Amino acid sequence: MNEAPERRAGPPRGGPRPGGPPRGEGRRPVEPFRPIDTNDLRAIVVDGNTVTMIHEAQRLARALAGERLEARQATSAALRIVWGELRRIELDWPDTAGRDLPLLKPKLAYLAGRAGGAGRGVGDVQQTLGPAIDLVGDDRDRFDHLAQFVEALMAYYYAGPQFGGR
Numbered sequence: 001m002n003e004a005p006e007r008r009a010g011p012p013r014g015g016p017r018p019g020g021p022p023r024g025e026g027r028r029p030v031e032p033f034r035p036i037d038t039n040d041l042r043a044i045v046v047d048g049n050t051v052t053m054i055h056e057a058q059r060l061a062r063a064l065a066g067e068r069l070e071a072r073q074a075t076s077a078a079l080r081i082v083w084g085e086l087r088r089i090e091l092d093w094p095d096t097a098g099r100d101l102p103l104l105k106p107k108l109a110y111l112a113g114r115a116g117g118a119g120r121g122v123g124d125v126q127q128t129l130g131p132a133i134d135l136v137g138d139d140r141d142r143f144d145h146l147a148q149f150v151e152a153l154m155a156y157y158y159a160g161p162q163f164g165g166r
Helices: 038-045 048-065 070-089 092-102 102-135 139-160
Strands: none
Touching: 038 048, 038 102, 038 139, 048 102, 048 139, 070 092, 070 102, 070 139, 092 139, 102 139
């Protein structure tokens, strides 16, 4: 007699999502993290090779974005902290660069430890940027190349799956 109307909330499971491809389609496969090759890292930081810089930033962003949600949140925080520190060092360049830039390495180690099991992505960032920081020394051009690489990494990481990010 009083039959309740059938209620459906949202699209059926497995069907298309509003504004996006059907479930399971359109996503790139998760790429496992692989550290940047030493020669490629030198090409990025020492030589400022933008082709290598862009390729490696995309590849690393894709690997970082494939992490679980907790790891992505920790990785996002770490990238923002590194970016902020690089900007601060840039503003104080000649005075504090030799002291403050190498101190980014223990800061990344702290962030990876603080994130615990969810911090795999932070550890990956640490594994990538630690050797890059070593290559910079007190050379301003190399510092600029490192900052450009981190900027490209953040851009691809936040851009979304169509560019390799989250």
